[in-house]
Amino acid sequence: MLPDGLEALRRELGLGDVMGLIERTARWVDPRTFEYLSVWYPEHARRALFYKANWSEPQMNRNRQTGAIIHKFEGNIHANKALTLALGLRAGERPNWSCCHIWGVDDAAYQISNAVVQDRRFFSCVANMVLLPTPLKAFTDVMTEVKMMLRVCALQLYGWSCDHEEVADNARQVAEWSDWGAYPESWPKPDRPSLPLGTAKFSARIKDAADRRKAVIRKDLASAGPHYPRDDVLKVLDYWNISL
Template structure:
């Protein structure tokens, strides 16, 4: 059997990086910076691999293996990150077939062997400045090509005026600070929000969705069951300076 080259090398021999970026530039869907300022984080009670509970956070939600009968506590994958992005874009789940939620800031590990500390942190898991919606086939580029992920981070920092402060992201921040591959970087991503392609403008439906989410957070902090992670939720909200008691549906200045 002949030796195969690394798949990324084989791909780059027939597809230039700027062509990959052109596809992403033309199809990516971004949350409006005004929506980010309105509600930066939508599900502070959830993070990757956190446990699910039912009956208003009063009892564990279990997965049962049909063959063995073994039960185990169900964990979060990407469910509530997807919901946050979908709602912040003014969409419904059924309106986005073959689109995938892509976290912009997270541990770069194409082998999926390392724990992703960033999305296991409630401050960043459902942060809408940490996500972009991409056609599902293009998500593979962001998972495996570090240059693509770096350019998404550059675009997000330009658009939202924010980059991830998690300690594990220090090297990633250094990478974009020293970025010099501008020939592949989409020129439209250098523009302001008014001209930035693919932004879903903040509208009345998105404001209403944000209001419902904050109302639910406020209620859960007061009366959800014993497994609701109140301390962690309060800490995540405090990081983003979101106070459910004083929040109103107008973006912060």
């Protein structure tokens, strides 16, 4: 029987080494971008259903193997779009980079429903995401200590910590964090405000993208079809105090 893969990796690559790789390669959203528009797609959440024709008709998918037709649902499409735009990028400008949610229900075996990213308040929240080279995303998926330090950084950088009831214990640990040994040097701490390496400065391009999103949200609230989740969108806007 093989040893646990994580333990085998840890014998070759220490936590400080892993965090160093993440520190030097991660791309973070500027706090000013977060302040300007915290949630970019309040109408979407993980596993929420897709609709077409201005939210008036279900968008269906045919399974290539079975031929079964099912209602298409959200995976990570609009979280990816939000992060891409908030970093001032286009989809084709980030090959082999992956969107990583910072806050979610920790479950390396993927057996538990992730209530945090199924919540519209947090799914496309740009303070809840970081862009990583795709191979490094595995570390954030399975190494709790890596995820916790990303959350500590998000708290210090954006002044925000997830208040979903499913992660209340983790939020308390983040607020009381004191283990700075492997925490990256360039990341902010309570006594050391800073911007992480790889922070995408708020720019005219990012502002224009955010303004376009606000305009679409305004339009959809006024005229989208019967399946548009107006009440949920309004709750998200109220939660984040977003003015359109």
